[in-house]
Amino acid sequence: MELGSTMRHVLVTGGAGYVGSHACRMLAKCGYKPITIDNLSTGHRWAVRWGPLIVGDIADHRLLVDVIAKYRPVAVMHFAALSLVGESGTQPARYYDNNVAGTITLLQAMQQGGVNRFIFSSTCATYGQVEHCPIAETAPQVPINTYGRSKLMVETILRDFVSAHGLNATALRYFNAAGAAAEDGIGEAHQPETHLIPLVIGAALGQRGPIGIFGDDYATPDGTCLRDYVHVNDLATAHVLALERSAAQDGFSAINLGTGRPYSVLEVLAAVGLRAGCPVPRKIAPRRAGDPAALYADPHLAREMLGWTARESDLNKIVDSAWAWHAAPMEGRDRMEVRLAV
Numbered sequence: 412m413e414l415g416s417t418m419r420h421v422l423v424t425g426g427a428g429y430v431g432s433h434a435c436r437m438l439a440k441c442g443y444k445p446i447t448i449d450n451l452s453t454g455h456r457w458a459v460r461w462g463p464l465i466v467g468d469i470a471d472h473r474l475l476v477d478v479i480a481k482y483r484p485v486a487v488m489h490f491a492a493l494s495l496v497g498e499s500g501t502q503p504a505r506y507y508d509n510n511v512a513g514t515i516t517l518l519q520a521m522q523q524g525g526v527n528r529f530i531f532s533s534t535c536a537t538y539g540q541v542e543h544c545p546i547a548e549t550a551p552q553v554p555i556n557t558y559g560r561s562k563l564m565v566e567t568i569l570r571d572f573v574s575a576h577g578l579n580a581t582a583l584r585y586f587n588a589a590g591a592a593a594e595d596g597i598g599e600a601h602q603p604e605t606h607l608i609p610l611v612i613g614a615a616l617g618q619r620g621p622i623g624i625f626g627d628d629y630a631t632p633d634g635t636c637l638r639d640y641v642h643v644n645d646l647a648t649a650h651v652l653a654l655e656r657s658a659a660q661d662g663f664s665a666i667n668l669g670t671g672r673p674y675s676v677l678e679v680l681a682a683v684g685l686r687a688g689c690p691v692p693r694k695i696a697p698r699r700a701g702d703p704a705a706l707y708a709d710p711h712l713a714r715e716m717l718g719w720t721a722r723e724s725d726l727n728k729i730v731d732s733a734w735a736w737h738a739a740p741m742e743g744r745d746r747m748e749v750r751l752a753v
């Protein structure tokens with residue numbers, strides 16, 4: 412196949428990461444060829460299975476221009492970002508440099524290469540401490556940490572590129588990504604892991620000590636925090652739908668990706684306990700700073716604009732898929748380097 416002929420390439424920054432790798436899988440299922448650029452700072456070589464991996468940084472303008480010239484992608488999906496909330500507070504320069512300056516470099520390379528369609532991995536962290544749930548896209552965006560501010564800054568920059576240069580940009584604001592496509596060898600593998608579901612599964616499997624429940628005295632039905640867990644495969648599907656919509660629609664759109672049905676920390680523990688066949692070892696821990704009691708999406712706009720609803724995000728399905736991933740032997744994942752010709 413000639414590069415850039417009939418094969419529809421999509422440039423995926425951060426395609427070796429958690430959501431990015433699942434998006435690559437879905438792109439391939441839908442007839443696209445994902446071209447991953449990833450610096451492997453947090454991503455994994457083994458997660459790049461559906462197209463070439465170019466090991467490099469989004470700060471490298473020359474590299475981006477060359478890759479765009481070579482593959483002539485129809486669009487860019489941009490996942491590459493630092494995403495640890497705590498770390499973002501202690502290393503703001505790194506976060507703004509990577510997440511904001513890196514994105515500007517990428518947008519400039521796209522402009523130079525004549526690529527106009529951009530799907531951006533944004534977050535519900537751009538809303539901050541909300542007064543009211545479910546959260547609609549029109550809610551005030553007042554992020555309370557550096558990570559959320561870096562993502563909001565990019566949304567602002569995208570709006571400016573849309574009006575100045577006719578960029579076509581969609582920001583997808585994820586709620587709590589969870590689950591795995593274990594049958595295809597990908598899943599959540601953060602180092603360090605801070606997210607609830609993998610930690611609870613780790614506790615149930617005896618891979619770590621009891622799970623600490625960060626506060627049981629919130630004003631919620633069972634006293635623990637409510638979150639909107641959305642299966643990573645559903646997120647991936649939404650990206651492909653946004654990509655397809657962007658062929659016919661211009662401008663800037665921001666769309667929530669959540670289910671609108673929140674679960675508490677204790678409900679997550681119960682679902683994992685059900686899967687494990689015994690209660691998950693637990694202890695009550697102090698509240699975590701910056702954790703709102705409830706955070707869940709109004710998902711109507713995604714249905715209206717993308718025709719998307721979460722189909723795999725039932726909590727038991729999420730837990731089953733994550734369980735299949737975390738219970739699988741880790742050996743070999745780092746050796747499972749599927750090297751495809753660049």
Ligand code: UDP
Nearest residue numbers: 605606607610623624625636638676699702
């Ligand atoms: N949580 C918890 N113990 C942990 C990790 C998380 O109780 O070890 C809670 C956390 O307070 C929040 C929910 O689980 O209410 C989801 O947290 P996570 O870090 O997975 O996602 P976040 O909502 O912070 O993006």
